[in-house]
Amino acid sequence: MTRMVDCSKYKKPMPGLERPPFPGPKGLEIFETVSKDAWNEWQEHQTRLINEKQLTVTDPSARTYLMTQMTLFLTGQDYDAAEGYVPEED
Template identity: 55%
Template sequence: MSRTVFCRKYQKDMEGLSFPPMPGARGQDIFDNISKQAWEEWQNEQTMLINEKHLSLIDPNTRKYIQAQMEHFFNNEPYDKAEGYVPPEK
């Protein structure tokens, strides 16, 4: 049976993650307050940011930037989008 959380992004009860997506307090906060759907959407946004902006996750400043964008995304605040991304035509 899946667990339910009150999702901070969507402001409603939704299916939660099966386990914290990262260690520490930030991972626990996501596990407790972010839905599986919102996490999957963030993963897509994060991938586009990394690819389109040619970011290196080895750089500590890049990791801080990604984490800040993630918080903005989950809090429904403006966040950086991948410039130049054109979704594939269906």
């Protein structure tokens, strides 16, 4: 049976993640409040941010920036877009 969560991004019940995405309190919070779809969308957006802004994930300031953007994205708030990203047409 699929585990359901009240998704913080989409504000409705949706299938949740199978396990926390990373250890610690933030990982557990995401596991309990973020849908699988929202998490997958964040992963794609994070990759675009890293590539377009040429972030180095070992840099503490880049990690702080990504964590802030992740929180904004997953809670349905305004977040930074990747400037050079153009979505593919269906």
